Amino acid sequence: MKDKKYPSIGRGEAWALLAAFSYALTNVVLKWALADAPPLFGAAIKTMPMWLISIIVFLGKEYLKKLNPRSEDFIGMDSILILALLGFIVYVLGNWAFFEALKVGAVILTTPIMGTQAMWATLISYIFLKEKMNFPMILGMLISFLGVILLTIGNLGGNIMLEGWQKAVPLTLLAALCYSSSGVIKRYLFTKKSLDRWTVSFLEVTTGEILLHIIFLIQGNNYYSIIPCITISKFIFAGLFGALAIISITTATSLTQVASATTINSTQTAIAPILAMILLGEKVNLEVGLGIILIMAGVMIVQLKKPVTD
Structure with missing residues (x-):
């Protein structure tokens, strides 16, 4: 019997660390860009790189048949409606709330609090999906x-x-509640509806982008003609970092244990404030510093002590 080969130790952790840095840089660049643009417009532009990637993969894999009611591969109208709701929760409500928070607040405040979404996701999963939770968590x-x-x-x-x-x-x-709720909904779609991540990503992002542009039309705001190209490029830059972060954490979880990858990724709650201090001139006092450390420590404990599921 041949020995089973495992991925090289350390590669998954390296990808997880890259994801943490990418997520942190995303928030710093977003703070920089939001000084000159409304949050909802920023949300629409920042999402475009990931939207383009999901479209290319979705069409490349010939997944359009999954949206055809006459096809045997049709995912079902219920799944489509859930994904439409998911697009609203994440890309309209969630992104608006986070971008608005970044616009009026600071990276050293918003990013650590955003890191608590792992905690909320665990709690929501316990309530609605009956997933296990222990005392350390x-x-x-x-x-x-x-x-x-x-x-x-x-x-x-x-x-x-x-x-x-x-x-x-x-x-x-x-x-954080919007993003963590979306994670629980996605887990339901992956496990109960057997949907693949690219189908979920394509429909979720597409719905979000359509809804955002409908809002722009209702408001009568043609942001594309009044927002400077340099500001738009900043949001695209942030979107590229966001896409890199998603790809990196996905790769990390394929090379090492999920708990290890997500724990290392949670260090973004400390990396982002450090980058904000260096690049944006934000300052930290003792209470804020201790708060950041406690949030990161708590999130790591939740991730490391989470029961392994089959």
Whole structure:
């Protein structure tokens, strides 16, 4: 019997670290770009690189038959409606909330709070999908929650360029809930409906982009004619980093344990603030620093102690 070969140790972790840096850079570039554009427009442009990739893969794999009701491969109208809802939750509501939070708040505030989505996803999965949860995971959630409280307290003084924290904190929590809910819905589609990730990605992103542009039409805003090309290019730049992050974390989970990959990826909650301090001149006081550390530690505990599912 031949020995089973495993991927080289360290490759998956390297990809996960690349994903963390890419996600962190995405948020820093978005903060830079949002100074000159509305959040919803930024959300539409930032998503375009990933939308283009999903279209190419979807058409290249000849998946259009999955949308044909007369085809044996038709995914079902219920799945299409769920994916349409998913597109609204992630690319309209979630992105609006997070981009608005980034516009009025700071990267060192919004990114760590956004990192709590792993905690919310675990809690939602426990409630709706009956997935297992243990005491260390609960402890990790409490530690992260304490970190959010410290992070908020650290901004009460208003002396470290975070004057928008009152609006940024609830908006970021709303975005984290949207993104974590989408993860649970996707897990349901993958496991119960047997959908592949490119079908989910294509329909989710396409719905989101269509809805965003319908909103622009209703508002009567032709952003493409009034937003400078340099600002649009910033959002595209952020979208490229976002696409790289998605590809990197997907590759990482194929080369190493999911818990290891997601734990390393969670370090973006610390990497983004460091990059924001260097590139954007944002400052951190003691309470904010401790809050960031606690959030990251709590998220890591939740990821590492999560029961392995078959």
